Amino acid sequence: MAAPEGGGSPVKSAVRTVELLEYFAGRPGMHSLAEVQEAVGYPKSSLYMLLRTLVDLGWVETDATGTRYGIGVRALLVGTSYIDGDEVVAAARPTLDRLADDTTETIHLARLDGTNVVYLATRQSQHYLRPFTRVGRRLPAHSTSLGKALLSTHSDDQVRALLPEHLDALTENTVTDRERLIGELHQVREQGYAVDREENTVGLRCFGVAIPYRTPARDAISCSVPVARLTPGREQMIKDALFDARDRLILATRRL
Incomplete structure (x- = not known):
């Protein structure tokens, strides 16, 4: 230390x-x-x-x-008091509720903490087949859409300083090479969203966007969808809903 x-x-x-x-x-x-x-x-x-x-x-x-x-x-x-007192979590609640209603899928708000993301809020899917993530859970940033969206707001050199050359695999789809991940982050910056392609949980695809109320961003939101329910049209609807939610959160957090 x-x-x-x-x-x-x-x-x-x-x-x-x-x-x-x-x-x-x-x-x-x-x-x-x-x-x-x-x-x-x-x-x-x-x-x-x-x-x-x-x-x-x-x-x-x-x-x-x-x-x-x-x-x-x-x-x-102590953990509960952190969540209860966090201004971003409070400001995000109406937007998270609306995003969950619009998509009917599982929604997360998470914060970058070193090489991990920590889940601050979640809204469960309305479907029987759904992922489960509890508030307070930590996952490697490189394997999640939330983490990749947040890492994309850092420079390549900052990412290299933060992450080791070899990254742990959570599934056979996880990107384990840091330089390959950095290449993917370039695309994330261009398109404005990140994708977890069954890299954290097999059978689950997640889409995430950073909330740029500070630079680099520290918070992001995501939508998790079982691949069995994901059609091209539904994927585009989810991306559009995430962009709309991001814009709402930018306004909600502009004074923080």
Whole structure:
């Protein structure tokens, strides 16, 4: 972790606390002390004391045996307060509702966070066959239309600095070469939207557009459609609806 501005050094206990919470947030379920220690590398005695402190404060929970650990309810409360207090999420709600009604498909609002996108809001499809994504989920930016739309607002050099040369594959369709992805981002900039061609979930195609209320953009919206329901005419309708929603969000966020 980089030192904070002003020349001060990070406080070790604070750094370890945050790293522990991020560990549990990225690995649902309960984990033994040995599992956690192997992952984070802290001395077992100090790790145990830190875990017990977090358990007492409600940030970490244990199972009935008291030997396995997982994320606690207080983390949910903090995450919810972030969503509830976010001005963009609040401004986007009417537009997301309308976009969901117009397309009858699943709609997402997400934010770029490092090399990932984090889902801030979702509207579920009206159809029986539909994808499911919960608020707070993190996915690699390179495998999602949301992420590609946001990466396209960065320069090629910025993308190279952000992403490794080889990108993880989530499906056999995921673009795993950074330079190939950068080439695709050129096309995204020209056409104004990005496409996830079953790169994150087999059987699902997603279309995403960035919301340029700041540069580079940090938020984007998308529409996810099972390929079984996607005809050329429906695809064009979804793109048009996304462009309309983007324009509405530009107006809604112009003062933020």
